[in-house]
Amino acid sequence: xxxxxxxxxxxxxxxxxxxxxxxxxxxxxxxxxxxxxxxxxxxxxxxxxxxxxxxxxxxxxxxxxxxxxxxxxxxxxxxxxxxxxxxxxxxxxxxxxxxxxxxxxxxxxxxxxxxxxxxxxxxxxxxxxxxxxxxxxxxxxxxxxxxxxxx
Amino acid sequence: xxxxxxxxxxxxxxxxxxxxxxxxxxxxxxxxxxxxxxxxxxxxxxxxxxxxxxxxxxxxxxxxxxxxxxxxxxxxxxxxxxxxxxxxxxxxxxxxxxxxxxxxxxxxxxxxxxxxxxxxxxxxxxxxxxxxxxxxxxxxxxxxxxxxxxxxxxxxxxxxxxxxxxxxxxxxxxxxxxxxxxxxxxxxxxxxxxxxxxxxxxxxxxxxxxxxxxxxxxxxxxxxxxxxxxxxxxxxxxxxxxxxxxxxxxxxxxxxxxxxxxxxxxxxxxxxxxxxxxxxxxxxxxxxxxxxxxxxxxxxxxxxxxxxxxxxxxxxxxxxxxxxxxxxxxxxxxxxxxxxxxxxxxxxxxxxxxxxxxxxxxxxxxxxxxxxxxxxxxxxxxxxxxxxxxxxxxxxxxxxxxxxxxxxxxxxxxxxxxxxxxxxxxxxxxxxxxxxxxxxxxxxxxxxxxxxxxxxxxxxxxxxxxxxxxxxxxxxxxxxxxxxxxxxxxxxxxxxxxxxxxxxxxxxxxxxxxxxxxxxxxxxxxxxxxxxxxxxxxxxxxxxxxxxxxxxxxxxxxxxxxxxxxxxxxxxxxxxxxxxxxxxxxxxxxxxxxxxxxxxxxxxxxxxxxxxxxxxxxxxxxxxxxxxxxxxxxxxxxxxxxxxxxxxxxxxxxxxxxxxxxxxxxxxxxxxxxxxxxxxxxxxxxxxxxxxxxxxxxxxxxxxxxxxxxxxxxxxxxxxxxxxxxxxxxxxxxxxxxxxxxxxxxxxxxx
Numbered sequence: 001x002x003x004x005x006x007x008x009x010x011x012x013x014x015x016x017x018x019x020x021x022x023x024x025x026x027x028x029x030x031x032x033x034x035x036x037x038x039x040x041x042x043x044x045x046x047x048x049x050x051x052x053x054x055x056x057x058x059x060x061x062x063x064x065x066x067x068x069x070x071x072x073x074x075x076x077x078x079x080x081x082x083x084x085x086x087x088x089x090x091x092x093x094x095x096x097x098x099x100x101x102x103x104x105x106x107x108x109x110x111x112x113x114x115x116x117x118x119x120x121x122x123x124x125x126x127x128x129x130x131x132x133x134x135x136x137x138x139x140x141x142x143x144x145x146x147x148x149x150x151x
Numbered sequence: 152x153x154x155x156x157x158x159x160x161x162x163x164x165x166x167x168x169x170x171x172x173x174x175x176x177x178x179x180x181x182x183x184x185x186x187x188x189x190x191x192x193x194x195x196x197x198x199x200x201x202x203x204x205x206x207x208x209x210x211x212x213x214x215x216x217x218x219x220x221x222x223x224x225x226x227x228x229x230x231x232x233x234x235x236x237x238x239x240x241x242x243x244x245x246x247x248x249x250x251x252x253x254x255x256x257x258x259x260x261x262x263x264x265x266x267x268x269x270x271x272x273x274x275x276x277x278x279x280x281x282x283x284x285x286x287x288x289x290x291x292x293x294x295x296x297x298x299x300x301x302x303x304x305x306x307x308x309x310x311x312x313x314x315x316x317x318x319x320x321x322x323x324x325x326x327x328x329x330x331x332x333x334x335x336x337x338x339x340x341x342x343x344x345x346x347x348x349x350x351x352x353x354x355x356x357x358x359x360x361x362x363x364x365x366x367x368x369x370x371x372x373x374x375x376x377x378x379x380x381x382x383x384x385x386x387x388x389x390x391x392x393x394x395x396x397x398x399x400x401x402x403x404x405x406x407x408x409x410x411x412x413x414x415x416x417x418x419x420x421x422x423x424x425x426x427x428x429x430x431x432x433x434x435x436x437x438x439x440x441x442x443x444x445x446x447x448x449x450x451x452x453x454x455x456x457x458x459x460x461x462x463x464x465x466x467x468x469x470x471x472x473x474x475x476x477x478x479x480x481x482x483x484x485x486x487x488x489x490x491x492x493x494x495x496x497x498x499x500x501x502x503x504x505x506x507x508x509x510x511x512x513x514x515x516x517x518x519x520x521x522x523x524x525x526x527x528x529x530x531x532x533x534x535x536x537x538x539x540x541x542x543x544x545x546x547x548x549x550x551x552x553x554x555x556x557x558x559x560x561x562x563x564x565x566x567x568x569x570x571x572x573x574x575x576x577x578x579x580x581x582x583x584x585x586x587x588x589x590x591x592x593x594x595x596x597x598x599x600x601x602x603x604x605x606x607x608x609x610x611x612x613x614x615x616x617x618x619x620x621x622x623x624x625x626x627x628x629x630x631x632x633x634x635x636x637x638x639x640x641x642x643x644x645x646x647x648x649x650x651x652x653x654x655x656x657x658x659x660x661x662x663x664x665x666x667x668x669x670x671x672x673x674x675x676x677x678x679x680x681x682x683x684x685x686x687x688x689x690x691x692x693x694x695x696x697x698x699x700x701x702x703x704x705x706x707x708x709x710x711x712x713x714x715x716x717x718x719x720x721x722x723x724x725x726x727x728x729x730x731x732x733x734x735x736x737x738x739x740x741x742x743x744x745x746x747x748x749x750x751x752x753x754x755x756x757x758x759x760x761x762x763x764x765x766x767x768x769x770x771x772x773x774x775x776x777x778x779x780x781x782x783x784x785x786x787x788x789x790x791x792x793x794x795x796x797x798x799x800x801x802x803x804x805x806x807x808x809x810x811x812x813x814x815x816x817x818x819x820x821x822x823x824x825x826x827x828x829x830x831x832x833x834x835x836x837x838x839x840x841x842x843x844x845x846x847x848x849x850x851x852x853x854x855x856x857x858x859x860x861x862x863x864x865x866x867x868x869x870x871x872x873x874x875x876x877x878x879x880x881x882x883x884x885x886x887x888x889x890x891x892x893x894x895x896x897x898x899x900x901x902x
Contacts, residue, residue, distance in 0.1 A: 015399070016399070019431055020431060023429060023430050023431040026365075026430070027374070027429035027430050027431070028429065030368060031359075032359070032362075032365075032366040032368070033358070033359020033360065034359070035363075035365075035505075035506070035554070036365065036430075036506075036507070036583075037505055037506070037507075037586065038586040038837050038838050039434075039585060039586060039837075040586070040837050040838075040839070042837055042838040042839055043505070043586075043838055045505060072359065073358065073359030074358070074359050074360075080354065080357055080358035085357040085358070088353075088356075088357045089349065089353050089354075089357060092347075092349060092350065092353075092804055092808065094222075094350070094352075094353065094356045094357070095222030095223070095224070095555075095808055095809075095812055096220075096221055096222030096504070096505065096506075096552070096553060096554050096555045096556075097222070097352060097355075097356035097361055097552065097554075098363055098504075098505040098506045098552075098554030098555060099505045099554075100356055100357060101357075101359045104357060119851065122846070123846055123847040124847070126846045127845050127846055127847050128845075129845075129846070130505065130838060130843060130845060131505070131815075132503060132504055132505045132555045132557070132816070132819075132843060133222045133505075133555060133812045133815075133816075134811060134812035134813070134814065134815025134816050134818075134844070134849065135808070135811070135812060136815060136844075136845075136846040136849040137811055137815075137849065137850060137851070137852055137853050138808070138811070139846065140846065140851070141852075
């Protein structure tokens with residue numbers, strides 16, 4: 001029995017511990033905000049937080065989540081009012097929107113560690129998240145807007 | 152949930168099914184308030200078309216969007232138009248997504264046509280409902296309708312100071328005949344159209360609640376993954392599914408109907424489906440199938456050697472699509488001093504939308520219900536009807552949000568797979584394409600070779616141009632063995648807007664050996680890359696500034712009469728009077744983009760500015776790219792400037808967003824992306840070997856100017872794509888002297 005929490009709620013999985021967390025979340029827990037894009041850790045659409053770290057849930061087994069706290073886009077903030085979510089709305093970032101849960105989770109993890117990222121830090125942190133619609137300039141603008149002035 | 156039925160053409164209805172709501176089934180046509188191309192184009196396809204607006208008892212206005220949302224913000228734009236003319240409070244509207252149904256008229260969300268086809272008729276829909284509300288209020292008050300006015304969800308009678316909310320008029324308005332003499336607002340009175348309205352799906356997207364195709368969850372659904380033939384038209388010769396069936400969670404293994412004959416149309420490719428309780432089990436099971444595939448006539452296709460054939464065809468005379476003056480004579484006479492030739496190559500590409508194709512189907516009581524990320528739900532209907540021998544009216548296609556599309560999702564083979572499996576298994580089935588399926592089994596952007604040859608006159612002006620292009624045509628998808636291109640020649644080949652005495656456009660012939668389909672801006676991708684790069688080469692040959700040379704070659708401000716220019720150009724199906732090719736507008740966007748970019752300014756070593764300009768989908772776009780190329784050949788793009796004239800625009804910010812996104816889309820195929828084929832099978836499979844642009848490579852900023860215009864609305868989703876790649880390559884030449892004639896750039900700058 002593998003136990004972990006998802007958005008603060010206790011979950012347990014019996015059986016195959018190699019089941020990717022992505023498919024547990026989408027098919028078992030019915031938390032479909034976390035997206036499938038590549039299945040190989042190449043695109044970032046499936047990004048969730050594992051004890052606060054951004055991870056690719058498509059290449060993270062449920063066994064690797066044992067005893068940890070999983071946070072998905074649905075649990076990032078009550079009422080979806082995380083500063084990153086609000087900045088996405090302010091800058092009208094999304095086009096199709098499919099990659100954006102992953103982008104938002106990646107961005108939230110970045111800001112939690114580094115509240116005042118510059119362009120290079122943003123590029124580095126976000127390089128693993130593909131947006132085929134090409135919203136990168138707006139994502140960058142939103143993150144620079146959120147970045148606290150370095151003291 | 153509001154459910155309503157269209158019972159009568161020129162009537163708006165209150166049905167018993169809607170619990171007090173008034174439902175307006177407003178005919179989209181039936182009056183000729185809109186002259187010209189939009190109405191006549193629409194009339195041909197949509198004589199029975201209508202749209203729906205429902206006024207709910209609490210006054211909420213529900214607007215039906217009949218176009219697919221794939222990131223171009225169609226749902227927002229449709230709402231802006233209807234709500235504006237209806238004088239609806241933006242906070243009191245909701246959007247319903249239309250099922251696939253021919254009563255909506257054309258729903259094929261491609262060709263950058265949603266606003267072009269619908270702005271005027273959606274305005275009439277909104278204005279008609281507003282007028283009916285006003286008249287209903289006037290009747291209740293016993294006053295002249297003309298003394299009443301509608302504003303922001305209320306009707307006012309100023310003389311008596313009375314007013315009524317739209318919600319208070321639901322019953323009164325039900326059953327009224329729609330007037331036939333409605334005039335939409337004066338455009339100066341627009342409050343939503345033309346502004347940068349926040350998109351209607353924002354909250355759902357950022358909260359993870361938005362429903363894309365793979366997010367549909369019906370009770371009892373099985374997930375299917377399909378092993379498809381690696382070579383198109385191959386069949387399953389034998390299959391051993393014993394190991395697959397042993398995977399925990401696998402429920403069944405089903406042979407798909409084979410596809411062994413051209414034309415491929417939108418039909419499923421065949422293969423073997425593994426149905427399981429959840430996605431992971433389906434994938435594990437699918438990977439354990441042992442399949443021997445039969446031979447396919449396409450097994451000999453090798454894209455590397457095919458390139459030689461394409462290039463050879465471009466060195467011979469081809470089928471002529473435009474001919475003016477005497478190109479051969481002018482080229483022969485010019486001599487080497489004034490003549491230049493170059494060849495260009497662009498590989499196959501995959502659309503690779505972020506959500507791989509997916510669809511869910513359920514067959515119950517003789518009705519096939521499908522939930523799909525489709526650009527054209529009526530195509531799903533007709534394809535499934537043919538495959539399962541069901542009447543189209545028994546097939547209901549729900550359109551989810553599309554997680555990107557770029558042309559891939561206008562070919563609904565994946566919907567048909569889901570429908571076929573649901574029909575066969577008796578269970579609801581969700582078909583999930585893996586990324587590898589998407590990259591290997593797509594409808595690919597075609598491969599192309601081009602040869603351009605031009606001559607300067609004695610004063611260094613462009614005098615003659617011959618543009619030859621050879622590529623397998625999309626026509627082969629629909630017509631077995633087709634080798635002569637169709638509409639592709641209108642996309643950047645026969646429409647070069649050059650005021651020169653001698654010009655000729657030709658195509659060679661080539662067979663299609665993979666499935667070929669549209670990708671964002673289609674043939675403009677390769678034609679504009681070649682032509683706009685080559686014109687920069689000619690400017691260099693002439694020792695002239697590229698912008699000045701190009702403005703001169705485009706010539707005086709005028710409307711081009713393509714027939715008189717020896718061209719068969721069809722103007723994207725639009726009327727030439729309504730949508731003339733106006734070189735003044737073309738030159739204007741070129742001047743604006745170069746002006747914003749500071750064209751001609753001093754730049755550091757190994758930095759450069761490049762430009763390109765093109766009209767596609769009736770919209771004029773100029774793009775300037777600044778590039779900095781390091782000694783090791785890596786490049787950065789500090790800035791990009793785009794000027795766009797799309798005529799009347801509905802959502803100004805979405806237009807900017809599309810120009811930004813199209814530039815990045817173009818960057819992907821400029822830098823990285825290529826599909827290659829060996830022994831008939833695609834060699835790539837995921838974002839490691841089919842790379843697309845990532846944030847660090849993207850322009851740090853993209854500045855977009857949307858030209859103010861009262862001209863009829865033109866395309867927005869695609870026209871930003873073609874100019875970026877040649878502008879980038881022209882910038883690379885300015886920075887390094889290295890000319891890029893083959894995409895992707897890949898390692899060419901490292902050599």
